[in-house]
Amino acid sequence: MNERATAATAESLYLPRQKVYPREVSGRFATLRAVAAWVLLGLFYLVPWLQWNGRQAVLFDLPARKFYVFGLVLWPQDFIFLTALLTIAALSLFFFTALAGRLWCGYACPQTVWTEVFLWLERFAEGDRNERMKLDRSPWTAHKIARKSLKQALWIAFALWTGFTFVGYFSPLSELLHRALDFSLGPWETFWTFFYGFATYGNAGYLREQVCKYMCPYARFQSAMFDRDTLIITYDARRGEPRGARRRGIDPRREGLGDCIDCTWCVQVCPTGIDIRKGLQIECIACAACIDACDAVMDRMGYPRGLIRYTTQNSLDGRPTRILRPRVLVYGTLLVVLITAVVAGLAMRTPLALDVIRDRNALYRVLDDGRVENVYNVKILNKTERPQTYVISVSGSVPLELDPEPARFSVASGEVFPAVLRVRAPRWEMPPVSDIRFEAVSVDDPSLRASVTARFIAPNEGGGS
Amino acid sequence: MNDEEELRPLQLREPRPALGERARLVGIVAWSSFLAASVGTTVCFGLVDPAAVQPEEAPSWWTSRLAVYSLGFFFFWAIGALAAALALLLAGAVRMQGQR
Ligand code: SF4
Numbered sequence: 001m002n003e004r005a006t007a008a009t010a011e012s013l014y015l016p017r018q019k020v021y022p023r024e025v026s027g028r029f030a031t032l033r034a035v036a037a038w039v040l041l042g043l044f045y046l047v048p049w050l051q052w053n054g055r056q057a058v059l060f061d062l063p064a065r066k067f068y069v070f071g072l073v074l075w076p077q078d079f080i081f082l083t084a085l086l087t088i089a090a091l092s093l094f095f096f097t098a099l100a101g102r103l104w105c106g107y108a109c110p111q112t113v114w115t116e117v118f119l120w121l122e123r124f125a126e127g128d129r130n131e132r133m134k135l136d137r138s139p140w141t142a143h144k145i146a147r148k149s150l151k152q153a154l155w156i157a158f159a160l161w162t163g164f165t166f167v168g169y170f171s172p173l174s175e176l177l178h179r180a181l182d183f184s185l186g187p188w189e190t191f192w193t194f195f196y197g198f199a200t201y202g203n204a205g206y207l208r209e210q211v212c213k214y215m216c217p218y219a220r221f222q223s224a225m226f227d228r229d230t231l232i233i234t235y236d237a238r239r240g241e242p243r244g245a246r247r248r249g250i251d252p253r254r255e256g257l258g259d260c261i262d263c264t265w266c267v268q269v270c271p272t273g274i275d276i277r278k279g280l281q282i283e284c285i286a287c288a289a290c291i292d293a294c295d296a297v298m299d300r301m302g303y304p305r306g307l308i309r310y311t312t313q314n315s316l317d318g319r320p321t322r323i324l325r326p327r328v329l330v331y332g333t334l335l336v337v338l339i340t341a342v343v344a345g346l347a348m349r350t351p352l353a354l355d356v357i358r359d360r361n362a363l364y365r366v367l368d369d370g371r372v373e374n375v376y377n378v379k380i381l382n383k384t385e386r387p388q389t390y391v392i393s394v395s396g397s398v399p400l401e402l403d404p405e406p407a408r409f410s411v412a413s414g415e416v417f418p419a420v421l422r423v424r425a426p427r428w429e430m431p432p433v434s435d436i437r438f439e440a441v442s443v444d445d446p447s448l449r450a451s452v453t454a455r456f457i458a459p460n461e462g463g464g465s
Numbered sequence: 466m467n468d469e470e471e472l473r474p475l476q477l478r479e480p481r482p483a484l485g486e487r488a489r490l491v492g493i494v495a496w497s498s499f500l501a502a503s504v505g506t507t508v509c510f511g512l513v514d515p516a517a518v519q520p521e522e523a524p525s526w527w528t529s530r531l532a533v534y535s536l537g538f539f540f541f542w543a544i545g546a547l548a549a550a551l552a553l554l555l556a557g558a559v560r561m562q563g564q565r
């Protein structure tokens with residue numbers, strides 16, 4: 001007993017805890033969870049292998065400071081989009097939580113998904129729940145060592161591959177693989193592969209439900225988004241109680257029993273080790289495993305399904321459930337507005353940025369022939385994936401002259417080209433301060449253009465002529 | 466529990482947390498600062514390009530953007546851990562007062 005306690009201690013960061021041995025479960029929601037896990041993991045492991053125009057389709061190229069998402073290339077100047085996307089992600093989380101509780105936790109959170117995979121591997125190596133418990137209790141026989149080593153080998157291989165794939169989102173994956181195969185990975189690439197791999201191994205292999213219980217910020221504040229109309233997983237105590245074992249085929253009502261036969265299957269399948277019959281608890285990640293387990297038992301007993309089910313507090317209390325509530329509407333509206341803004345922003349975004357700053361050193365210069373000259377520092381940023389040649393023109397209320405003329409600049413892909421432009425105007429026609437407009441147009445693709453206004457300053461003639 | 470505690474005339478400090486609790490506090494510090502460091506690193510290097518601000522005589526660890534990002538991350542993590550640890554320490558004083 002003592003040994004087991006210390007074993008549990010060594011194994012867990014947060015102790016003492018009872019190791020949870022979730023029983024495998026099958027049913028509607030288990031299938032749904034498996035599908036979600038396959039789709040999400042499939043995406044995670046496959047997406048970095050996709051190619052697009054001869055490069056990796058999705059690549060957050062940190063070393064080069066460019067994000068590629070299929071046809072889209074984002075530069076640091078597009079940071080606002082990243083911020084907007086993160087905000088959208090957070091808002092959707094609020095929205096779905098208010099509507100349907102911890103859907104995210106049960107089906108989509110990487111923690112859940114990877115834990116699921118690690119459980120599959122564990123099951124493959126060590127057998128089902130009873131076999132695993134027996135194995136843990138048994139002394140270190142050759143059989144136990146073999147089973148445990150197999151599990152560790154599978155876990156470590158999977159975790160390393162995960163870490164490697166993760167790094168592949170930031171540094172081109174096929175080159176990375178080549179370098180990995182000749183052991184010439186850079187020190188930081190190696191480090192992050194192992195770091196992420198180790199995090200996966202620890203979180204999905206050992207910490208599991210403790211991540212949700214103690215480490216996850218979402219789990220702490222999700223209850224603030226719940227209300228009486230949120231979809232939650234609950235045990236229908238009015239129907240189930242008083243619980244108790246019984247023979248099959250008897251009429252429970254006559255024996256004074258509810259529908260719960262107290263088989264504790266719902267507890268055994270729970271990945272967080274709680275008893276849903278005690279009511280909704282913060283530990284519940286809404287994975288619906290207990291629903292599947294209980295439904296299977298109800299089927300066997302010939303009782304209607306749904307003793308444990310998705311429902312809302314209001315409907316449990318026999319009151320109507322409202323789906324459209326102020327908070328849902330607010331989150332929903334914000335989401336729609338933000339998504340529209342991002343889509344519109346991306347659609348209208350030109351992969352060319354023009355930045356014009358008046359030279360601070362002199363307000364203006366009057367040339368010998370009486371014309372006025374202003375100097376501008378111009379920056380042209382080519383955000384396309386090809387080199388471009390741009391022509392800059394200037395316009396204002398009077399004819400303006402540009403130096404150099406023509407103002408043609410070749411800018412490599414992703415480069416910022418700094419240029420100095422002089423603009424001259426006839427002195428007698430200029431007000432002291434006026435706005436002029438610079439425009440850059442690509443020679444090869446005239447639809448690629450950007451313009452910007454700047455100040456032109458001329459001497460103040462004190463009321464003119 | 467142990468003699469050290471028996472001998473102490475005044476309770477000048479909080480009872481030392483048990484091993485399990487201590488591990489948990491360390492976990493909280495490490496984890497919360499990790500989350501903060503992720504945000505900090507993203508924002509910082511989203512706005513500043515290490516290659517653009519690289520000084521003429523860069524220190525020897527300033528080898529590549531990736532190196533600067535990574536070390537920057539650890540820097541943020543350390544600072545975050547410092548703040549989290551201090552917060553826990555000071556929160557302990559509040560809790561102690563609450564117990565009186
Ligand atoms: S509680 Fe947190 S870590 Fe756990 S499943 Fe939910 S979001 Fe993921």
Ligand code: SF4
Nearest residue numbers: 270284285287288290
């Ligand atoms: S109580 Fe049910 S839904 Fe909640 S975590 Fe446990 S098995 Fe999943």
